[in-house]
Structure formats: structure tokens, C-alpha cells
Amino acid sequence: MKNRDFFKDVYEVVRLIPTGKVTSYGAIARYLGASRSSRLVGYAMNASHEQAEYVPAHRVLNRNGLLTGKHHFSHPNEMQELLEKEGLIIENEQVKDFSNHFWDPNETLKL
DNA sequence: AAGGTGACAGTTT
């Protein structure tokens, strides 16, 4: 087996994100003890749609609450629509009141 | 096998 454990963990955490909540790549990375590997989280999301289990990648944004990965969805607007569908408000490619809807795995799941 | 890539984030100018 390979180091797929990292990706696997990422997907698992992402699936734990409650509907209507969002988190950041960095938060996930830190929860996994890889605070310096935030890019890998994004990289993992890149392959998220290949996973058998559904991964709500649209709930993962960068630390600014910006929908950086929207372009990687089937349709660029899909990410925004999904978020709005969950009750979030997207304004200028960014989640409005981001901090209020922010879900931190470190806080909720705790170590 | 080796080097380049990136859905980030923190630091520096």
C-alpha cells in the first residue's frame, strides 16, 4: 500500500463537514497533523471526485473563504450553487460571513 | 528515476 492514508483521511474529514458549514484546507491539514501540507489537501480534493464515496469538496475553501476550486467542478457555478443550496451566501466568489459558517475539525472533532 | 505541479498559507517587500 502507499501513503494513500493521507488522502483517505482528508476525504474522511471532508465528509464530516456538516451541511451548511465550510472549512479551509489549512484547518483540515492541521487536524491531520500536517499543518504544512495544506496544498496536499487541495491536491487530494483534486482527486476527490474519483472516490467511490461522495466527497463534498465544495465545502472546502481556502482560508479567505474564497471558492478557489470552483473551476475544478463539472461546471464552475456548481460549487457556488451547492453552497447556496445549503443556505450559504456567496458574494464575489467568496462565502459571506465566512467565520460564522466556519467549521473547524480541530474544535469539533478535537484531538 | 527525476523533476515539475498545485483546489494553500505564512512571511516579506
Place this chain on the structure above:
DNA sequence: TAAACTGCCACCT
């Protein structure tokens, strides 16, 4: 204050 630079490390070609 905002923009630019650098570190980061598993994955892909």
C-alpha cells in the same frame, strides 16, 4: 494596506 515570494510535500508524467 496590498501585492509578491517562498516553503511545502504527496502525486503525476
